[in-house]
Amino acid sequence: MKIWRLNRFLLRTPVDTKCASRSFLPALVGLCLGITVSMMYAPFSEDSCETFLARQDPQKMIKLRETKSLDSGKEEEMYEPRQLEVPADSANYKLDSKAGSKFYRPKFAATELGIREKLLVAVLSSKDSLNTRAVALNKTLAHFVTRTVFFIDQKASVPPPPGMLIVNFSDGYNHLLPIAVLKYVSAKYGHDYDYFMFITDHAYVRAEKIMDLVTHISVSKHVHLGSPRGVEQGSTYCSLDGGVILSQSILSVVNATANMKWCSDKCHHSDQSLNLGKCVLHTAQMECQATVAGKQYTSHPVKDFNFDRDIEALREQTEFNKSISVFPMPDERTHFKLHRYFCEVELNATFYEIQEMKDNILYMSQFAPGGRDSVSWPVGVPESYKPKNRFDVIRWDYFTETHIFFQDDFTNVKELVGVDKLDIQDIIKVSMEKLNAKHNNIYLYSYLINGYRRFDPQRGMEYILDLALEDTSIVSEDGSNNDRVVEKRVFLVRPLGEVEVVPMPYVTENTKIRLVLPITMHDTDGWGLFVENYSKIKTEAGSIMSLIVVFIYDEAPKAGQEDRFSVLRSMLSYYDGKNDADTKSIALTVVSNKTYVSELTIIDMVSSHKSVSDDTLLFMCTVGMQLNMEMLNRVRINTIPGWQVFFPVGFWQFKPNLIYDKKPYPTDIDFNSKTGHYDVLSYEHGSFYNSDYKEARKSLTGSELASFDIFEMFVNFGKLHVFRAVEPEFKHFYQHLECLPNSPGKLYDRCLERRSLNLGTRAQLAKRIFQFQAKKGGH
Missing domain, CATH: 3.90.550.10 (Spore Coat Polysaccharide Biosynthesis Protein SpsA; Chain A)
Known part of the structure; x- marks a missing residue:
């Protein structure tokens, strides 16, 4: 009725042709026509609420209303605010006795959200090998993984090495060390890491591959990963020497009071691997696996390993080159030699991947706009920065072998010293190596004619060198070397590496x-x-x-003198x-x-x-x-x-x-x-x-x-x-x-x-x- 009255009011309202604009009349007529048509159409619409309700059975509608109200009540109950119980083993939540059930929020959002670090490595060592094999393992492992902790069963006779976190149980029972380590790690670090690796200091571990492995495994999976060694009551367990990786979910089950008590009472074998495996098999009911989520854990056992004697045969074995851990290591010298070998393997693999990426970029460039000419040099490095105006132009610094000119706004010439001098010497050396590799070692370095460098924030440090070289392939008629001197201009780029975030400890602004x-x-x-x-x-x-x-x-x-x-x-x-x-x-x-x-x-x-x-x-x-x-x-x-x-x-x-x-x-x-x-x-x-x-x-x-x-x-x-x-x-x-x-x-x-x-x-x-x-x- 209100709409109809409005319609009648609009139709009856006189229009002042002198004041109203001609453009307003079509809009007014359209509005009135739309309201009239909608009112005429409404009674004949089959989808109206009144028509729908009139055709329904009243008893069915009452039952439907009661059902909806019950369901809606359940939905409303789902979204009602409720108070979560405090985890019994959590030290991050505290209750105030005076405030009743008042919670103190954790200091970090990561703690409240359950965000954990990736990997903790627990190394089982001894007082005799702490300053030898354990130190070697720490130097090749600690800077790759999130945290490394060393455990010994007796007090060391010499001071521990600096920078190593060492836990001493001082009970002298070496065969029970894995159970003590499990209990300590699960109680102290059980909620802080996604994965935990247990290994002895007799092994060499390729830390980069370990981190790559755990990074590509979902944290929702139950993981008992390692190199299967033997069978215990029909189930296989992992070799502790080769390394055992447990997920946080498995470790939390092991940490249960009843399970840990069973492990302490029943796992008394002289073999450390059997004790650890028996404990995990009984508590988690999960066998050792060598593969998880398509990723394989490979360890390579060696017997009476002598690096100088055996490496030539081992380098031809694909399984050895792909292995994550190698054990046992006879001494720390062999450990470092093996580390150098695997560093060379990783370096060669990296060079191969870089070359493969370059080939793929060059191949795909022919299908891109601009073709091969659109590819920047070096391949895979961003193009040079293009200034938008004259104030954005990056300045080139001119240098010789001894001095650099106009390095900043305050100096005209400055002697090359320190890292600047080492930088220039290094790029000259690299230039000569590349030129001789391309021209069959025919050039001898004479002197630097001109040198230019600039720092491009998109690419890195760029260099242009004009080199005076002696071409040994040219034979002079008079025997002098004057005709053999040639000039070469070379371009070099020292690309920017990947930006790395350095983890820093937490500090406050309340320090005195x-x-x-x-x-x-x-x-x-x-x-x-x-x-x-x-x-x-x-x-x-x-x-x-x-x-x-x-x-x-x-x-x-002096005495009597004024201060x-x-x-x-x-x-x-x-x-x-x-x-x-x-x-x-x-x-x-x-x-x-x-x-x-x-x-x-x-x-x-x-x-x-x-x-x-x-x-x-x-x-x-x-x-x-x-x-x-x-x-x-x-x-x-x-x-x-x-x-x-x-x-x-x-x-x-x-x-x-x-x-x-x-x-x-x-x-x-x-x-x-x-x-x-x-x-x-x-x-x-x-x-x-x-x-x-x-x-x-x-x-x-x-x-x-x-x-x-x-x-x-x-x-x-x-x-x-x-x-x-x-x-x-x-x-x-x-x-x-x-x-x-x-x-x-x-x-x-x-x-x-x-x-x-x-x-x-x-x-x-x-x-x-x-x-x-x-x-x-x-x-």
């Missing part, structure tokens, strides 16, 4: 940090700004931050009065006697202070740096005890009177290329844990102690990851660097170079020189 600030008489001007900034940050940070100031005196203060740092000490005491007693600053004193004081001397004093523990995070600072919580939090995250130290690259301000035309100069640092630059030669700012510093400090010799700084010490130490990266939140005011002539030579030269680069850009310096000359000429 100690700022270490050395102060000399040249730093007194910036002291007030630094300590005021520190006080503001300290109010926000609270007890997780404190300051250690090291005052460096040119000469020892040169008295004003600085009073300011420090004033700001400390606002802080808690446990976070007050510490003032230390060093006397230089007008000689160079190394960073190691300063940190040695700080490290040995009674208030600095081994787990203290130390951050080396300077007076001119701007402190802020974002930078300090980045320091905490990037510094990991026992794993990584952090040396940020900060943005240093240029000299204000050179970059600004008039006073007053800005009090803050403007972040752009005309006001400063990232000082890549600055290494005095670094963060590390005191325990890591002490460990690295022991590695220095007497000569290195006199010439190294802390950054070089950690690089030379080699056991920690030295992370050095640009830090946008790290800004530093201009500071005139005092370069002491009695400092180590390379540090003194680096200081002079930094002092010249910290003044300003080339354009700014050239402008000042021009103004000075013009002013001088005017007078």
Whole structure:
């Protein structure tokens, strides 16, 4: 009725032809016509709700309604919120006794979602072979798999090798070691990994093939995989020497209390493989399999293996070359020799796959648009970057065998040293090898005429070399070599490899940090700004931050003489009065006697202070740096005890009177290329844990102690990851660097170079020189 009334209203409404547009009339007529037709058609429609209900039996409709209501009730019940029970063996969920049934969520989403790591390898060793065969297995296995744990049944007589996780049961029952390992692994790591491999240290394992195997097996499968060895009560079990792989589902069944008790009571055979196999067969009711999901586990047993004698015969056997494990190894030397052989096998297989891919690309290119000409060189490497405008053009760097020219915006020519020199020498060597391989060894290298290189972010490092070569196939009439010199231009590309994500331990931003600030008489001007900034940050940070100031005196203060740092000490005491007693600053004193004081001397004093523990995070600072919580939090995250130290690259301000035309100069640092630059030669700012510093400090010799700084010490130490990266939140005011002539030579030269680069850009310096000359000429 409402629609009909609306229709009548629209039809009766007078239309003002003067106000209404002609384009509105067709739309109005169409709307009215559509409503009229729909109302006329509705009573005759067979699909209307009223027609359908009128034709149904009322009793059937009542029963249908009751059935639907019951079904809908069940569906609604399915989606009602409900509380899950806490797993009995889970340590990630905790109940609060005061809060009743309140849950504490896991710290990581991966824990709550049940995401596990891929593979844990449990190696059964002994005290006699821990420092020999076990070390060899660790060096060839640990860096490929997710985690490696070594188990022994007696306490070792010598200290364990560094970097190896060792579990000692100390019961002396070697035959029961597999059961103890099963119980330990299932209880400690049972919920963290998808697959678990158990093996003795008598075997050699190709770790890449193991990871490839477990990666291609679904985690939903029950896996008891290995090399079938023998029969126990009509079922086959795996050889522990060849390796046994169990899935998490199988291990969880073995870990059941009743099953583990049965294994401890019944598996007392002298053969370790039989004990492990008997336990798994009884609890999981699953035999050892050599194949799962189309993937085969192959192990190759050898008897009285002598690598030098037997390898020639074994290399012809396909089964041996495809094997995942080889056992037993007589000693660690044989282990490393076999590892080198299989590395060569993998390398040759990789070269073959690369060549096969190249051939396939060339073959398929004929069917693609552009044909063979569309294939980039090298085959399979992306094409060169194409700039969109003149600002995107990648610059080529020109070099010779001794120098590189215009490497950056601040240097004209620079001597080739270090990795740059090794890089140029390597590409010249590769060029000669490729040329002689193509031209039957007729060329001898003379010298490099021209060299160009650039880094393409899509391809890698590209090189163009003009080489002067001596062609030995040319015979000169006068006997000289002048006619034999030829020039060759070669193109080389060092492609980018696959990006690898380095796993890092979890750290928080709540770690307490100690700022270490050395102060000399040249730093007194910036002291007030630094300590005021520190006080503001300290109010926000609270007890997780404190300051250690090291005052460096040119000469020892005499009795009755005024302290040169008295004003600085009073300011420090004033700001400390606002802080808690446990976070007050510490003032230390060093006397230089007008000689160079190394960073190691300063940190040695700080490290040995009674208030600095081994787990203290130390951050080396300077007076001119701007402190802020974002930078300090980045320091905490990037510094990991026992794993990584952090040396940020900060943005240093240029000299204000050179970059600004008039006073007053800005009090803050403007972040752009005309006001400063990232000082890549600055290494005095670094963060590390005191325990890591002490460990690295022991590695220095007497000569290195006199010439190294802390950054070089950690690089030379080699056991920690030295992370050095640009830090946008790290800004530093201009500071005139005092370069002491009695400092180590390379540090003194680096200081002079930094002092010249910290003044300003080339354009700014050239402008000042021009103004000075013009002013001088005017007078």
